[in-house]
Amino acid sequence: GEDVEQSLFLSVREGDSSVINCTYTDSSSTYLYWYKQEPGAGLQLLTYIFSNMDMKQDQRLTVLLNKKDKHLSLRIADTQTGDSAIYFCAEKPSRTNAGKSTFGDGTTLTVKP
Amino acid sequence: EADIYQTPRYLVIGTGKKITLECSQTMGHDKMYWYQQDPGMELHLIHYSYGVNSTEKGDLSSESTVSRIRTEHFPLTLESARPSHTSQYLCASSGGTRQLFFGEGSRLTVL
Numbered sequence: 398g399e400d401v402e403q404s405l406f407l408s409v410r411e412g413d414s415s416v417i418n419c420t421y422t423d424s425s426s427t428y429l430y431w432y433k434q435e436p437g438a439g440l441q442l443l444t445y446i447f448s449n450m451d452m453k454q455d456q457r458l459t460v461l462l463n464k465k466d467k468h469l470s471l472r473i474a475d476t477q478t479g480d481s482a483i484y485f486c487a488e489k490p491s492r493t494n495a496g497k498s499t500f501g502d503g504t505t506l507t508v509k510p
Numbered sequence: 511e512a513d514i515y516q517t518p519r520y521l522v523i524g525t526g527k528k529i530t531l532e533c534s535q536t537m538g539h540d541k542m543y544w545y546q547q548d549p550g551m552e553l554h555l556i557h558y559s560y561g562v563n564s565t566e567k568g569d570l571s572s573e574s575t576v577s578r579i580r581t582e583h584f585p586l587t588l589e590s591a592r593p594s595h596t597s598q599y600l601c602a603s604s605g606g607t608r609q610l611f612f613g614e615g616s617r618l619t620v621l
Binding site: 430432437438439440441442445485487498500502503 | 516600
């Protein structure tokens with residue numbers, strides 16, 4: 398079955414860049430997502446990328462996709478303490494119309510002042 | 511502004527009680543989902559629905575049941591709660607764009 402893997406923890410200093418990595422196994426993935434979850438809250442969609450794109454930039458967020466290696470990364474520039482949260486990578490294959498997504502385990506980002 | 515709502519946000523109950531977690535969305539989405547998020551932070555799909563009167567079990571086996579009598583509502587029920595059911599339950603919906611919209615979650619604690 399489909400699998401999505403992420404490193405579990407990342408710690409950076411305020412003002413530095415954060416890079417959160419994700420790998421997936423389903424080569425038919427069409428949509429790849431990054432969600433943010435703050436403590437006690439639901440998931441918030443941060444950004445997404447289509448599988449025919451290599452890069453997408455949205456303000457401080459840059460998503461890079463290496464489709465050959467099935468590797469996705471999220472870079473947060475000028476990381477702030479408010480960016481501390483859990484970040485989930487998710488993929489949705491094109492071969493199903495069910496809309497089900499496969500999620501990674503989440504990367505806990507800690508931003509130190 | 512949230513268009514998908516879950517109630518209650520927090521619930522603490524005793525073993526053996528019946529509980530229903532409510533989920534409502536105002537976006538007219540056909541597809542709705544329930545995810546369970548264990549303390550270890552993994553997210554698992556337990557139920558989904560393609561539309562009214564359609565429900566399917568997800569990847570993670572769950573003792574809960576769901577119903578979809580109306581497009582807007584997708585309640586999840588536990589007939590007899592146990593401590594092993596302690597978790598966070600996240601409801602989501604999606605429309606034609608395939609993007610998932612999540613509720614704030616219902617954090618259940620069974621004593």
